[in-house]
Amino acid sequence: MRLRALLDTDALGLRLLGGQDELDRTVRGVMTTDLRDPSRYLSGGELVLTGLAWRRGPADSEPFVRLLAGAGVTALAAGEAELGPVPDDLVAACAQHRLPLFAVNESVAFATITEHVVRQVSGERAGDLAAVVDRHRRMMTSGPAGGGPDVVLDLLGSDLDLRAWVLSPAGRLIAGSRLAETELPAHVCTTLAGEHLAAVRTGRRGPHRVTVGPATYSLFPVRGGGRGTAAGARDVRETVLSEWLLAVEADAGDWPEERLDLLEGVTQLIAVERERRDAARTVRRRLAQEVLELVQTGAAPAEIAARLRVAAPVLLPGLGAAPHWQVVVARVEWDEVKGGPAGFPAESAAGGRRAEGPAGAPAGALAGGPVAQALLEEILVDPLSSGPEPSDRIAVAHTGDEAVALVPLPAVSSEHDGSETGLLADAILAAVREPLSAGLDGDGRLTLGVSAAVHSAEGLRGALEEARHARRVAAARPGRVCAAGHQELASHVLLLPFVPDDVRRAFTARLLDPLREYDRRHRAELIPTLEAFLDCDGSWTRCAARLHLHVNTLRYRVGRIEQLTGRDLSRLEDKLDFFLALRMS
Structure with missing residues (x-):
């Protein structure tokens, strides 16, 4: 696990005192010590916990930190329960040797931190979680209803401190673990989906790692056997636009095989739920x-x-x-x-344009x-x-x-x-x-x-x-x-001979039906008014005289026509559309 995950876990009571730029270091173990020289017991990658009993004065801090850094320790966490706040000389020594330093709140026991770290980095624990995932898979396959992706994402969060989300190929958020306190922003979702689809199209083997802003995500395809998504599909193009993906906020590049196998099992479990929902449709x-x-x-x-x-x-x-x-x-x-x-x-031969078979289907195409x-x-x-x-x-x-x-x-x-x-x-x-x-x-x-x-x-x-x-x-x-x-x-398109009659009728109905319905309800004679207005080339006085109306009454009727149809009878294009609609009705 990474230091950043430790810092983000509120229950551990850790406060960062130095090493902000080193939070992506990997923790492979944990050791509690108050020895002045614990280097013989260190193998590298540890989080060292200390109560500072080895420190008799400011001069002791730099040698102690130098030994830890030389042994390859990932970070140092100093408790505040016995001696109070972490001394400045220790903070300075850690900064000198670029060793991240945490203060441990007096209310948190070292045993709590040790248990948490061991649980996260243990390959045996990953195997235990894999067994849990497998049990969930069997339940979802055989039972009438499953817990959905949220259940397994919560397992990843509670047992491995992994924030994870399930996304659609279009970048829509489908599910997320409760550890992810806030949903992924929409632009991050679409970016991750686009990067995933591009990687799948190039045939790159997953997981695909993507950095968006300060965060790194590992993307795992969710492949199933339903509706063209079988692993034996003829072509990746038959599946790429329909598969979900699992996005995990972590860099899986240095993960052990056990954890990669676990995530593969998680994607298979999510695929079961996807197939269930497809069946429901x-x-x-x-x-x-x-x-x-x-x-x-x-x-x-x-x-x-x-x-x-x-x-x-x-x-x-x-x-x-x-x-x-x-x-x-x-x-x-x-x-x-x-x-x-x-x-x-x-x-x-036509520059990438494809010949079409019967009913418009491309010959020999997918x-x-x-x-x-x-x-x-x-x-x-x-x-x-x-x-x-x-x-x-x-x-x-x-x-x-x-x-x-x-x-x-x-x-x-x-x-x-x-x-x-x-x-x-x-x-x-x-x-x-x-x-x-x-x-x-x-x-x-x-x-x-x-x-x-x-x-x-x-x-x-x-x-x-x-x-x-x-x-x-x-x-x-x-x-x-x-x-x-x-x-x-538009009108000029509808005049083309290959346009079906049904499209012409739909065009006419869209323009004239609101007016016909209004005339039926209110006897307002909007259709005859529209015909006369167009016949008079939009002349207010000639049209009012033909209809034996006051010009203000005519303006009211034309305004109502424009309001009901969303058109503007002062525009030539809209006049032409109405003219054609009336002729085709």
Whole structure:
């Protein structure tokens, strides 16, 4: 163990008097002595505890410290119970010989410190803890419920003084030991996840050591046998974006084999819990798959609505009535690299752009659907949330190389002001772009498309096609991680002949449905007013005359249109969008 860990353990009552820059020294044993020359009993690496009975005067301190330093002692701890505060001459002697010095509070017995150090550095104790970990693994494998990663992380904290956390591949905090009094800052989580993914992609053997600020972390992959994460997977790219990682605040570079084996056992235990949670998602995934198949095959809206009502208690626990919906489509694709290492496909002739097989699937490429499914389940979770529960509320289906999420939204009032609600494409990826870019390295891409919110099952097919088209817009951009939303499907794009009719209908509904609903409720004639205003090229006086209205009344109606739709009728682009929507309706 390191001196820093001793200092951070409040129960030991240690106060640092000198050697701030030496706290990363390793402690391999402990010795209590009041001999004037204990060097014959020292082998190096010890924490020496002394009650200062050897000191008869200031001149005794320097020879004593010189002998300890020459024997390779890691640090000296002087008790204050018998003789009071540690004398200045001892502090000066330790500074001269660069030997860290601690004062031991009079309320703490040397036996307490000795027991603590021996427990931490004992290989036999590590073996005992490994046995405990193994028992927990058997319990979690055979029992109906396990304690989760927190239990084993607490074991690491209580028995080895190791602060540890479990992170998702996108850098979300899943679990942490109670020894870690504060959670890892978000930027540290994303940095660690990115460094881990980059190391895995290069094939470096773990644990991977990373320094962030003043702290050093050792990163261990959490590998399991479920959903494409088996050790015999064909390609690391099939697993790198879906594996959790264990981050330990320590430098494992000089750890003995016993401790490395222990941490390997811990990762296997966490993998059991990961597989348990994946199994718990099976029902949600199957229900989401059924809804997706109904939408894709053109089933009647009533049939889709009936299926959603049946699935709601599982897909949407606690939300009650059917909400509004958004559709998010994700795709993970890999470039083909000519002459690459074994297990990597060869580069296509089109500068890395891949030929596609049936249904848009790249010929001979890795199966991207399950990877995209796992990744979409993760990135749709609020990045500020921690623990497993938020991710367990996300239901995602996949078909071919594509993953599709049906995202429930709280129903908004018909009187809403037209401001954007629901998921925004850029916001989804803001917190995960850095680590995922590292995991995709130089040959992978993640593209996302986000639809507008729809208010019923009837609009789901259009929303799905809209999200797919938005994903194609994102795919046309440079970068390893890209997203596009329905807002970016501008008028000139919708005029292109390859755009599906469902996307056109979704565009029209998004602009005009708020106005139609308002007219139905208030008989306000906003749609006829909009048509007349556009026909009059935005002229207030001509339009007011045509509608036999006062100009102030016309201004009120146009203001209400802008408020409900979030558009500005003084802008040419928004006028054009309304013109096209009215013509396509």
